[in-house]
Amino acid sequence: MKRRTVQDIMTKDVVTVTEQTPFAEIAELLTEHRVSGMPVVDDAGRVIGIVTESDLLHKQEYKDHTEGRSLRALLRRNAQAEAKAAAVDAGGLMSAPVVSAAPGTSTTEAARLLNAHGYRALPVADEDGRLVGIVARRDLLGVYRRPDAEIREEIIKDVLVKKLWHDPDMLDVRVGDGIVHLSGRVETKSLVPIVARMIGRVEGVVDVVNDLGYALDDTAARKYTRI
Template sequence: MKRRTVGDVMTRTVVTVSEDTPFTEIADAMAEHRISAVPVMDDDGRLTGIVTEADLLRREEYGGGAGPRRPRLLRRTQDEARARATAPDARGLMSAPVVTVAPGTPVAEAARVLNAHGFKAAPVVRDGRLAGIVARRDLLSVFHRSDDDIRDEIIDDVLVSRLWQDPAEVHVRVQEGVVHLTGRVEQKSLIPIVVRMAAATEGVVDVVPTLGYDYDDTGPAPHPRA
């Protein structure tokens, strides 16, 4: 079962900025290319940070002056956030170090990374160099498969090739990404395996199993007679 990786779905032509790029040029680049983040590169072509839409929008939050006095620790945190929000260039605006992914990272793992950090995109790095950028919309592309493609893969790859099941006994129907499994398998213990492997197929939204079995091999084995 071929699993798509970040390298399969990433954008290879990346809009980048230098550390000296002014705020307005960064905002213009994001608007022109309709992107949510731009990697920041140093003079040697190394990735040093990333500027996101959230970084730019902080200027609106801190654009109204110092505001009311706060406790010292909170005030220090706010001062640091204000300094970053009002920075004139990418060097002051960017987040660093950067959370990156490798081209060989599975799509599901990359999605978890973005979700865990609340990011919309992450740079893709190979051998220390920027190879591309992957956004949430790229990762969602795995769900743009037709129902027929999903059904064929489950039958050919899961049932026949890996589990040696007769496709005449296990019927697969896919509707809008939801897999319906009916029919019978030989052993009861195979049912959760079939369901798990079908669910792992790219593009599958859910699995609804209604499977019978010929033999219950999940109970205790009978004791041999003395």
């Protein structure tokens, strides 16, 4: 099975800023390009941080404070937020060090990184740390827009024939809205969950409805086998 990497889905034309980019210009770029964040790069194009809408909003958040709660007490709760609220350029606003992905990172790992760190986008950098692209959550969700016919073809050719050496005529594979319905019969009972699991790993598969039967229950024999 062909596993796509972030290099296959990333945006290569990335809007970036430097540490010296003023606050107002950053706000304008975010609005103009309709992005939620931008990588901060040095003169060599290496990623040194990332600045997001949330970073800019700290200034507005701390501009007005409720009566009875002093600004000093409010800011003391979060020194990092205080620093960003006072920042005037990307160097003061950015989060660093930044988590980035290599071009060969799998889409699965990229999704894990985004969720683990709560990011909306992940810079993609080469082995020297230079920015080569950016991958966003919406890019990763693109795998679920694969046509059902394309998913079914990959299941039959790559999973059943190439990986499992199974006669595809013995199984009925139907795909609708990314949901795979399996019926038919495989040789052994132990193979049933294996087939479903491998099909579930095909990109674009939302779920697998497994109604496979089997010719031989090899799991019963294992229970009585002593090593």
